[in-house]
Each structure stands twice: as C-alpha cells, then as structure tokens.
Amino acid sequence: MGLLSKKDANLILDPLADNNPITIQVLGICSALAITAELKASIVMAVSVLFVLGIGNVVISLMRNIIPSKIRIIVQLVVVAALVIIVDQVLKAYAYELSKTLSVFVGLIITNCIIMGRFEAFALGNGPWRSFLDGIGNAAGYGLILIIVGFFRELLGSGTLLGFKVLGDPIEKTGLYAIGYENNGFMLLSPMALIVVGIIIWIQRSRNKALIED
Amino acid sequence: MGLKQNLHNFRQKNKDKKWLPAFSAIHTFLFLPNETTHNGTHIKAADDLKRTMNTVIMAMVPCLIFGMFNAGYQHHLAFGEIQQATNGFFSAEFWTLDNFLVGFWKVIPLVIVSYVVGLAIEIFFAVKNSHEVEEGYLVTGMLVPLIVPIDTPLWMLAVAVAFGVVIGKEVFGGTGMNILNPALTIRAFLFFAYPTWMSGDKVWVHGAVEQDQLIAAGQNVDAISGETILGSLAQGKAAGYEVMDMFYGLIPGSVGETSTLLILLGALFLIFTKIGSWRIMLSSVVGALVMGLIFNAVVSSGWITESSKFYGLMSTEFWHHLLIGGFAFGTVFMATDPVTASQTTKGKWIYGFLVGFISIMIRVFNPAYPEGVMLAILLMNVFAPTIDHYVVQGNVKKRMKRLKAKVA
Numbered sequence: 155m156g157l158l159s160k161k162d163a164n165l166i167l168d169p170l171a172d173n174n175p176i177t178i179q180v181l182g183i184c185s186a187l188a189i190t191a192e193l194k195a196s197i198v199m200a201v202s203v204l205f206v207l208g209i210g211n212v213v214i215s216l217m218r219n220i221i222p223s224k225i226r227i228i229v230q231l232v233v234v235a236a237l238v239i240i241v242d243q244v245l246k247a248y249a250y251e252l253s254k255t256l257s258v259f260v261g262l263i264i265t266n267c268i269i270m271g272r273f274e275a276f277a278l279g280n281g282p283w284r285s286f287l288d289g290i291g292n293a294a295g296y297g298l299i300l301i302i303v304g305f306f307r308e309l310l311g312s313g314t315l316l317g318f319k320v321l322g323d324p325i326e327k328t329g330l331y332a333i334g335y336e337n338n339g340f341m342l343l344s345p346m347a348l349i350v351v352g353i354i355i356w357i358q359r360s361r362n363k364a365l366i367e368d
Numbered sequence: 369m370g371l372k373q374n375l376h377n378f379r380q381k382n383k384d385k386k387w388l389p390a391f392s393a394i395h396t397f398l399f400l401p402n403e404t405t406h407n408g409t410h411i412k413a414a415d416d417l418k419r420t421m422n423t424v425i426m427a428m429v430p431c432l433i434f435g436m437f438n439a440g441y442q443h444h445l446a447f448g449e450i451q452q453a454t455n456g457f458f459s460a461e462f463w464t465l466d467n468f469l470v471g472f473w474k475v476i477p478l479v480i481v482s483y484v485v486g487l488a489i490e491i492f493f494a495v496k497n498s499h500e501v502e503e504g505y506l507v508t509g510m511l512v513p514l515i516v517p518i519d520t521p522l523w524m525l526a527v528a529v530a531f532g533v534v535i536g537k538e539v540f541g542g543t544g545m546n547i548l549n550p551a552l553t554i555r556a557f558l559f560f561a562y563p564t565w566m567s568g569d570k571v572w573v574h575g576a577v578e579q580d581q582l583i584a585a586g587q588n589v590d591a592i593s594g595e596t597i598l599g600s601l602a603q604g605k606a607a608g609y610e611v612m613d614m615f616y617g618l619i620p621g622s623v624g625e626t627s628t629l630l631i632l633l634g635a636l637f638l639i640f641t642k643i644g645s646w647r648i649m650l651s652s653v654v655g656a657l658v659m660g661l662i663f664n665a666v667v668s669s670g671w672i673t674e675s676s677k678f679y680g681l682m683s684t685e686f687w688h689h690l691l692i693g694g695f696a697f698g699t700v701f702m703a704t705d706p707v708t709a710s711q712t713t714k715g716k717w718i719y720g721f722l723v724g725f726i727s728i729m730i731r732v733f734n735p736a737y738p739e740g741v742m743l744a745i746l747l748m749n750v751f752a753p754t755i756d757h758y759v760v761q762g763n764v765k766k767r768m769k770r771l772k773a774k775v776a
Contacts, residue, residue, distance in 0.1 A: 334521055340561035349535060356539070 200297025
C-alpha cells in the first residue's frame with residue numbers, strides 16, 4: 155500500500171470484513187432488505203451511498219470545528235439531505251425506471267443509520283482525508299453485502315443477473331428450465347433477504363471466531 | 369451375541385473417530401447400545417426420545433398407507449378409468465392393488481428424498497460439531513411427504529428439506545432447540561417459493577400437471593381438474609363431495625392429510641400412549657368450531673351476501689371445517705409437537721385454541737390459498753414462549769399473593 159499508510163488503509167479495509175456495517179454492526183438493514191431483489195438496484199444503491207457517505211464525511215469533517223455541538227444532528231441531516239437530493243435528481247434524470255424501483259429508498263438514505271453513525275463517530279473527530287477514506291470504506295462494506303445479497307436473490311429468484319436471463323428462459327423453457335428447474339419465489343420476498351444476510355453473518359463468524367460475541 | 373457384539377466392539381474401537389456419530393445414529397436406530405449411565409440419579413422410563421419418535425411415526429403409518437391408495441384412486445378417478453367408490457371407506461373399488469401401486473411409486477420417492485436429505489444434513493452437523501445425531505428428524509421426515517401435494521418435484525422437496533432443517537432447526541442448535549416446527553417450515557418454504565406447485569387445481573391429483581403441459585404443447589387430451597374442497601369453496605362453488613367422503617378421506621388433497629378417520633385413529637393412539645397432548649388437540653378443535661360458528665352467524669345475520677368472495681367458505685357448516693383441508697392433520701401431528709408448542713398446561717389450552725381459531729380465520733380470508741393451518745401453527749409456534757412466560761408469571765403472582773396473605 156504505497157499510496158496509503160497502514161493506518162489509513164485499515165480505514166478502508168476494516169469495514170469491508172471484520173467491522174462490516176451490516177454483518178457486524180447490523181446497521182442499514184432496512185434498505186438491505188428492501189431493494190436487494192435485483193442486482194442492478196443493489197449496485198445503484200451501493201454507489202449512491204458511496205457518494206453520499208464519501209462526500210458527506212468530508213463536508214462534516216471540514217465543518218467539524220465550527221458546528222455547535224448542540225445542533226450538530228440538524229447540521230448533519232442538512233448535509234445528508236442535500237447530497238441525497240442530488241443523487242435522487244440524478245437518478246430521476248438519467249435512470250428513471252431504476253429510480254422507480256428504488257422508490258422511497260433513495261430518499262431514505264437520509265435515515266440510513268450507517269451515515270449518521272459515521273458522521274457522529276468519525277467525521278466529527280478526524281480530518282477530511284481520513285474521514286473520506288472512512289466514508290468510502292464503510293459505504294463499500296455496505297455495498298459489498300448489498301451486492302452479494304442482490305446477486306443471490308436475483309439469480310435464484312428471477313433466474314437473471316442485471317436483467318440477463320443467465321439460467322435460460324422460464325417461458326420458452328430453455329436452459330435449466332428445460333429440465334424442470336423453477337425460480338424460487340421466496341427469494342423475491344424480503345424475509346429471504348434477512349435469511350441471506352443471516353447466512354453471510356453465519357459464514358463470516360464461523361471463519362473468524364474472534365467476531366463471535368458471548 | 370454375534371453381530372450385536374461385533375457392532376459394539378467396532379464402536380468401542382473407533383471411539384474417537386470423527387465419523388462415529390454417523391455410525392452410532394444408524395447403530396442405535398436398530399440396536400440398543402451396550403451402555404448404561406454411570407453417574408447421577410436418573411428417572412428410569414422406557415420412553416426415550418427414540419421411543420417417542422417411533423410412536424408418532426406408528427401413528428402416522430395408517431395415514432401414509434391410506435394416502436397411497438387415495439393417490440391412486442384420485443388419479444384413476446380423474447382420468448375416468450374407474451367409477452366413484454360407492455361404499456366410501458369400505459368399497460372394494462378403493463382398496464385395489466392398482467390404486468396402491470400408483471400411489472406407492474409416487475409417495476415412496478417423496479419419503480426417501482425427505483429422509484435422505486434431512487438425515488444427511490443432520491449427520492453432517494453432528495459430525496461437524498461432534499455430538500450424537502438426535503432423533504428429531506425421524507418424525508419430520510415422515511411428516512414432510514404427508515403434507516405435500518403428490519406431484520411435488522423431488523428436487524424442490526430436497527431444496528425445501530435442506531432449507532427447513534438448516535434454517536428451521538440447526539441454526540437454533542438442533543433438535544429440541546428449534547422455535548418453528550421443521551416440517552411446517554419446509555412446507556411453508558415450498559408454499560412461498562413454488563406457489564404454483566402448492567396450490568391450484570392441478571397439483572393434488574397425480575398426472576394433472578403433466579396433462580396440462582401436454583395441452584399447452586398442443587396435444588388433444590382432456591384437462592384434469594382435481595380441485596380440493598377448500599379450493600372449490602373459496603371460488604364459491606359447491607364442494608361436490610359427501611360428508612362421509614370428507615370424513616373417510618376419499619378427496620383430493622396433500623398425500624396424508626385427507627382421511628379424518630385415520631387421523632382420529634392416530635390421535636387416539638397418541639393420546640393413549642401419552643405422547644401427544646390431548647389438551648392442545650381438544651382446544652384447537654374448540655377454537656376452530658368457535659371461529660366456524662362466528663362465520664356462520666355472520667352469514668345468517670345477512671352481513672355477507674352471496675356476492676362476497678368470502679361467502680363460500682363462511683357459509684360452510686362450521687363442523688365441516690374439521691373434516692376438510694389439513695386442519696385435522698395439523699392439529700393432531702404438528703400443533704402437538706412438544707418442542708414448539710406451549711409447555712405449561714394453561715398455556716397449552718390457550719395455544720391450542722388460538723391455533724384452531726386462527727386456522728379457520730386464515731382459511732376464510734387468505735385470498736391466495738384457502739388453507740390456514742400451516743400458517744396458524746407457525747404463528748403460534750412463535751408465540752408459544754410468550755404464552756408460557758405469562759402463564760408462569762401469573763402463577764408466580766398468585767403464589768406471592770398467597771404468601772403475603774399468610775405472612776400478614
């Protein structure tokens with residue numbers, strides 16, 4: 155890691171695995187359940203949060219010495235809200251269909267616990283460069299889980315990936331469907347997202363015993 | 369001694385091998401091990417876990433055998449190869465070898481897949497965590513083939529069993545620790561994952577789906593409809609079966625759930641051997657009757673007109689609800705599961721009543737699928753610990769009061 159010192163690199167790498175916001179801190183679950191039925195929506199959501207959290211952390215970090223601590227939550231909300239509106243408008247302008255799939259969940263990024271959590275826990279006490287790395291790292295950790303869950307839910311639930319029929323055509327009965335395979339409708343329901351996240355947590359903790367709490 | 373001693377010696381010799389639990393599971397299933405407990409005080413009783421499980425399986429065997437005959441009977445009847453049995457349960461047209469063989473070749477694969485997949489997962493987890501294989505799957509493995517439609521594809525069953533055993537049971541710590549009844553978890557998974565194979569008017573009669581596919585492919589064959597009674601009623605049509613047929617079970621439905629008579633026989637056997645809780649069964653029946661009476665009263669008071677989509681099921685005579693669908697089977701064999709039901713006596717009454725009550729409610733109001741016993745039992749499984757908690761707290765409070773009165 156020539157570019158980053160080891161300490162800085164850990165800001166990005168830790169949230170990807172051993173301090174993942176979803177699987178370890180169990181934050182941001184609502185959106186992980188709601189929009190992961192399609193891989194495309196998961197990716198867009200991941201990128202949106204990456205943008206909001208990366209920029210937001212820098213903005214808050216720059217203002218950290220002038221924000222009165224009594225009204226800091228309001229200030230943070232204004233910053234997130236402004237960024238989320240930008241994301242929302244961009245999506246509506248360039249990917250209208252997708253923004254309809256994501257519906258209110260883009261707007262609800264404002265209330266995503268991960269974002270407020272990073273503002274409070276990190277950006278208010280660290281410089282802009284480190285805050286940026288921290289924001290990128292946490293958003294990437296969040297996005298990683300979203301994409302894994304979205305991958306399995308779309309593949310098993312609809313038999314497609316990013317809209318491509320990778321398992322064959324269920325109506326024409328080609329590919330896997332010719333031998334009697336059928337899509338698993340349960341995968342498209344939110345409870346299954348929770349179970350998939352649960353399985354990821356299970357695998358992660360059984361590989362790294364240090365993560366198991368009493 | 370011979371074989372028995374040899375097996376025992378083999379077990380001793382391989383005491384610390386990793387695969388030993390897999391061996392002992394099969395060993396102790398067939399033989400009583402040569403071991404006795406060495407320390408502590410123990411209650412001596414013949415009904416260990418294995419005996420309990422075997423008793424439940426024995427109670428289900430009549431349903432299984434009947435299910436095979438019925439599967440063949442419904443198949444032949446729907447294809448117009450035989451006449452309707454005139455004498456109900458005792459008609460010779462029903463108990464034919466031909467009926468049995470059709471059913472046998474359809475049901476046995478379901479049983480085998482259910483046991484092989486389920487036990488393989490149990491053994492895998494037992495070996496991995498190095499504990500003995502528990503007998504919990506014996507009953508589940510027998511329940512599963514009895515509560516699915518006859519034409520369920522085997523790979524779907526395998527996927528569902530794997531899901532049910534891992535997510536429904538092993539993640540909670542295996543047999544005795546599960547919150548939800550594993551057999552119903554498997555059934556619920558199938559229902560939500562592959563709804564077209566679990567509901568409608570094609571899946572209940574062997575061959576109907578195939579016939580449908582032939583028609584879709586442009587061949588000139590008759591469409592077969594094997595609507596269940598609940599399915600007909602939900603669409604506002606007449607049930608089309610005599611009450612005695614419902615009771616004897618000569619109706620389309622999941623493999624082993626149709627014959628109320630044989631389920632009743634199983635229930636008596638379970639109550640007689642004190643394996644199943646008669647309180648849960650009785651209160652569940654009462655709950656179902658109460659809900660049925662409420663619906664009947666709603667209809668007779670004129671709140672619901674014939675144009676309502678609920679009219680068909682609501683106007684069904686309240687006691688018919690006990691005979692149709694999976695209600696009887698669920699109440700006797702699954703609501704009484706000692707692990708997931710309430711443990712306290714008062715809790716059992718409440719739990720059972722709500723199972724029956726909610727079953728009929730869901731049955732009438734569920735627009736997608738006119739059966740409620742599966743979801744009702746799963747829902748009450750979740751609430752069983754809560755019910756127990758309040759029953760125990762109530763008891764504590766009562767005793768505290770008594771104590772205070774005594775002291776004061």
